[in-house]
Amino acid sequence: MLTVKNLSFSYQKTPVLKGISFKVKQGEYLAVIGESGSGKSTLLNLLFGEYDLDKGEIFWKDNQILGPKYNLVVGYDFMKYVHQEFNLMPFITVEENIGKHLSNFFKKEKKERTAELLEVVELTAFAKTKVKTLSGGQKQRVALARALAKQTEIILLDEPFSHIDNFKKQSLRRSVFKYLKDNNITCIVATHDKEDVLGFADNMIVLHDTKIAVNNTPENLFKNPKTPLIASFFGEFNVINNDIIYAHQLQVVEKSELKVIVTKSYFKGHYYLIEGDLDGETVFFEHEHKLKANHSVYLKKK
Numbered sequence: 001m002l003t004v005k006n007l008s009f010s011y012q013k014t015p016v017l018k019g020i021s022f023k024v025k026q027g028e029y030l031a032v033i034g035e036s037g038s039g040k041s042t043l044l045n046l047l048f049g050e051y052d053l054d055k056g057e058i059f060w061k062d063n064q065i066l067g068p069k070y071n072l073v074v075g076y077d078f079m080k081y082v083h084q085e086f087n088l089m090p091f092i093t094v095e096e097n098i099g100k101h102l103s104n105f106f107k108k109e110k111k112e113r114t115a116e117l118l119e120v121v122e123l124t125a126f127a128k129t130k131v132k133t134l135s136g137g138q139k140q141r142v143a144l145a146r147a148l149a150k151q152t153e154i155i156l157l158d159e160p161f162s163h164i165d166n167f168k169k170q171s172l173r174r175s176v177f178k179y180l181k182d183n184n185i186t187c188i189v190a191t192h193d194k195e196d197v198l199g200f201a202d203n204m205i206v207l208h209d210t211k212i213a214v215n216n217t218p219e220n221l222f223k224n225p226k227t228p229l230i231a232s233f234f235g236e237f238n239v240i241n242n243d244i245i246y247a248h249q250l251q252v253v254e255k256s257e258l259k260v261i262v263t264k265s266y267f268k269g270h271y272y273l274i275e276g277d278l279d280g281e282t283v284f285f286e287h288e289h290k291l292k293a294n295h296s297v298y299l300k301k302k
């Protein structure tokens, strides 16, 4: 269990995080979301022991995570951290980078483990390629595999798929999160992307204004977003009569009290996102066809 108790931290005078408390069980995945600058990376840095806390405590099982004031070397054997900068060795190959911290004493194990991780991050074809010639997304995958190479109990990932192209992203996510679950590795992921969360995370916390605004399952937060900030993480939404309504929850009907003048249709693949005007306010809803601008339609919540 990871236990964070009443954590507060500031780089200078202004507090970045205040009174943060949460728990993550072994093998669970906690997503940390929040607007840019809300302190997601700072929280991961603190969990890793990179800074000293102003207040509070962090424990992994019985081990207290302490900052540089108490530790000569930052980090613990049971924890790995993949930063936004990957810190790879550019002049050696992908497989050498992944196996960098694995003992040469167990050559066969090292080879097998490296091969397994190359498969997890879908880079088997690049095993012998020098890292300096890789793209940003490929480097990100090497960094992930390297962090997983040595047995770890907990892994911290900061925007882990941000550099990966859309062709690869979905299968890579499935592969990495499956690996983490299968190996009972606790994982804390800071992300802007709902696709990193939905279908994978056990819980998510939303950082806002130095605090945890909510801590709940993605499903509960999606179905019942208490604030526009939470709803905005999941998709386009409207506030109509103080009610938060996602664009996909509105349908066009013959007649209703919500008369909307269409302003624009955006092609989204299997549907169109329609922008309209409802008594001077912009409203978004989904529709299977493109709608003509300036036409009026009536909307109803599904």
Ligand SMILES: Nc1ncnc2c1ncn2[C@@H]1O[C@H](COP(=O)(O)OP(=O)(O)OP(=O)(O)O)[C@@H](O)[C@H]1O
Pocket (backbone or CB within 6 Å): 011, 012, 016, 034, 035, 036, 037, 038, 039, 040, 041, 042, 043, 190
């Ligand atoms: N090394 C630092 N020194 C001083 N202030 C910092 C430092 N790193 C971050 N900050 C400040 O702390 C606040 C939180 O930053 P942080 O990087 O944790 O946010 P974030 O939620 O991860 O943002 P993003 O989503 O843009 O990565 C910001 O106001 C930022 O300017």
